[in-house]
Amino acid sequence: MNVTEAFGIIDEHYDRQLVVTGTGTATQEWHRRHGPWDDDAFHVHTMGLTSSFALGLAVAQPDRQVWAFEGDGGLVMNFGTLTTYSEYRPPNLRYFLVSNRRHRTIEGPPIPAADHLDYEQLGRGLGLEGQVVSFDDTEVLSKELPSVLADDRFMLIVLEVGPERPAENPKPKAPYEAAEIKYRFARYIERETGARVFGKLGY
Numbered sequence: 001m002n003v004t005e006a007f008g009i010i011d012e013h014y015d016r017q018l019v020v021t022g023t024g025t026a027t028q029e030w031h032r033r034h035g036p037w038d039d040d041a042f043h044v045h046t047m048g049l050t051s052s053f054a055l056g057l058a059v060a061q062p063d064r065q066v067w068a069f070e071g072d073g074g075l076v077m078n079f080g081t082l083t084t085y086s087e088y089r090p091p092n093l094r095y096f097l098v099s100n101r102r103h104r105t106i107e108g109p110p111i112p113a114a115d116h117l118d119y120e121q122l123g124r125g126l127g128l129e130g131q132v133v134s135f136d137d138t139e140v141l142s143k144e145l146p147s148v149l150a151d152d153r154f155m156l157i158v159l160e161v162g163p164e165r166p167a168e169n170p171k172p173k174a175p176y177e178a179a180e181i182k183y184r185f186a187r188y189i190e191r192e193t194g195a196r197v198f199g200k201l202g203y
């Protein structure tokens, strides 16, 4: 299964979930499909922070399902996030891990422990038995994703996509700076949910 196939399958189930994408392949794959950089997804530039941002969003918006997509290089920069997930396990959060075992975007080196990481086993060690699921096959992902999305528990979904660069991978460039992405997404949340993100002055 390559990353483009995996995102294609997930995208079939997109129905206005709140989306957070981490820098790297995850962002490229999402925004290539949903561009030109819509307001309804937040892009986190800083590796490692997507999981934390998504957790806060899921806790603040318990009636909305939140989808987070992050690269494995990002996850290992903030590995403690897994213990926080185990503690809070928001049932409306689906955290998709793009596991290519390397820093693909920068043609970089393998991530630490690239040859050893077993996320399902790690999930058991975190008390998340059955809540960390791993897919490396498109047919199995297509078949099982609906029940993973419909589960009433927090789910961490590992996409084992292999190290190859996808054949079709144009890099969409954000037409805004990070600050504008923040304002656009937060105002989208305000419109969509009625929640107040900003203060009385509107920023």
Ligand SMILES: Cc1ncc(C[n+]2csc(CCOP(=O)(O)OP(=O)(O)O)c2C)c(N)n1
Pocket: 023, 024, 025, 026, 045, 046, 047, 048, 070, 071, 072, 073, 074, 075, 098, 100, 102, 103, 104, 105, 106, 108
């Ligand atoms: C804290 C931080 N350090 C460095 C970067 C620069 N950078 C952007 S993408 C990337 C590699 C990301 O690797 P991974 O999360 O595994 O995603 P992949 O490219 O493999 O999809 C790096 C180092 C960054 N955005 N944030």
Ligand SMILES: [Mg+2]
Pocket: 071, 072, 073, 098, 099, 100, 101, 102, 103, 104
């Ligand atoms: Mg990676």
